Amino acid sequence: MLLESFLEASVRRHADKVALVCGRERVTFAEWESAANRLARGLKALGVRRGDRVAIHLENSIEAAVAVFAVLKAGGTFLMVNPTTKPAKLAFILNDCRARALLLPEKRLGPCAEHLSESPHLAAVVVVSGSAAAREEALVAGKRVVAAETLLADATLADDCPDKEHIDVDLAALVYTSGSTGQPKGVMLTHRNMVAAATSISTYLENRPEDVILSVLPLSFDYGLYQVLMAARFGGTVHLERSFAYPHAIMQRVAAERVTGLPLVPTMLAMLLQMDLTRYDLSNLRYVTNTGAALPVEHIRQLRQRLPHVAVYSMYGLTECKRVAYLPPAEIDARPASVGRAMPNCEVYLVDDAGQRLPAGSTGELVVRGGNVMLGYWERPEETAAALRPGPLPGERVLYSGDLFRTDAEGYLYFVGRKDDIIKSRGEKVSPREVEDVLASHPDVAEAAVLGVRDLVLGQAIHAFVAPATGAAPTAQELLRHCASRLEDFMVPQQIHTSDCLPRTPNGKIDKQALRAAILAPAPCTPPGDPGDVAAAVSAQEIGYGSGW
């Protein structure tokens, strides 16, 4: 089964039902399908062929949801790039997967132009939401720049889907994820992988066509992307929001639109629990889901108390297989710290360091088996071999998650920690190495170490420790500006500590345990002679909630 058939089947059942809502725009399944078909034909006219990678660098919008299905219908492989990704990293990703085409908003064209003209494989740039784009052609030397409106208005394009050559073991998507090496790597997902994951998840969520989902998660985050894919499958409606910055406005919308499903990450729930939720009519809300990082048990308890009619789904997954486990809502009061058991059509077990299966009640690395497991990392054979290893059947490969879990006597899973030092902040993965590399590229920095510190709102807050270069005294503000111009928003540290030298382990590596202990100590490291900057730079974390520790 091909992933785009979700939409094609829903059009046959619910052609005139509203599928997507964004701001004041409302689009039916038939309109979504027809726009995707036309854009697919437009992309093919621009040279996109079976298997070609097409990057979608758009904010949550109708256009982004159309683009996903258009790339699939054209036989291509889509990749979502976070709207806050900076031009140099966008170029890295485009070059890494040799993307043939890119869709981006007009406002990003100028800042990215120079990098795009140096991406050798990129043939075409489609500018969305800007009819003046054609005039910008000169900006991106050597590339065809075309406005999406122009492409879609081409009267020679038919409204039906172009002929398909691709099959379900072809790649549907690449999802770039942070790795411990610091360079993002593309998780290869076939149509079959994504159909399997979306089917399992919408089965256990008991999704039905009457469901109305409100998603503030970016489509570049697979949790956000699947809200759209799943609604296409079960014929529901998705409201796409761009930000959770104004939770009051979001909750008004949840009430007014009779939302039934609200996907959250712990940061959002922490903000909701600060509010008086009795002011909103949430009688239609059937479920909330959480993934990305574990919910604090206290927050689960409060949520259950305040919205007792709402099913709470605690879930766990990783990009490499999308989702692994969920806790049936009926179990949440009895086992609030658990993320449950394997989802339908997926199997999990724990292994020790030698790869031996462990009995219930043990602690070990979680291994995942199922049709949802990725094909591998794009052109990263070593990392693929480390993550995908032989499974029970001849030729089969199973996913070693890198996450340590324990199970109770009945096999329910409890997250223990990562095997590597990947940080989870606002539900998204942050590679300490990637942030360290950016800090170390500042001329005033001799070395840097980055770690995650538990935080009630963020899950983990990103703390950076910096040793200045000889004779230099960079301020925290300068270093944060340096990071903010190179990293996605969620990767920028919350706190910068400066110190003349960083502690070492006996074998000469930076001693992150000692740095962690310094944060937990009553008198944390403060930058010599520069306390004011740090206080200003980190004040966001102290407001309202206090930082985790």
Add this chain to the structure above:
Amino acid sequence: MNDLASRLRHFINENFLFGTPGDFGDGDSLIEHGIIDSTGVLELIAFLEKEFGVTVSDDELLPENLDSIENLVAFVGRKQAPAHA
């Protein structure tokens, strides 16, 4: 009014753009321009409360009040008006 706008702009530049003067107009959305995120809004509210002595209630946490320099100036002006009356 202008003084209020420039103090707000200074705060936004210092705290969210780490000292780089931002390329955005007084009427531009701070969210759409990627200047402020959800934790930024909390920081902004704390600044309004401390700097201008206004109290921001939950129902006032709306983009109409807070999502541009113009909206902020009007909002703070409205909030301060009774005190000066």
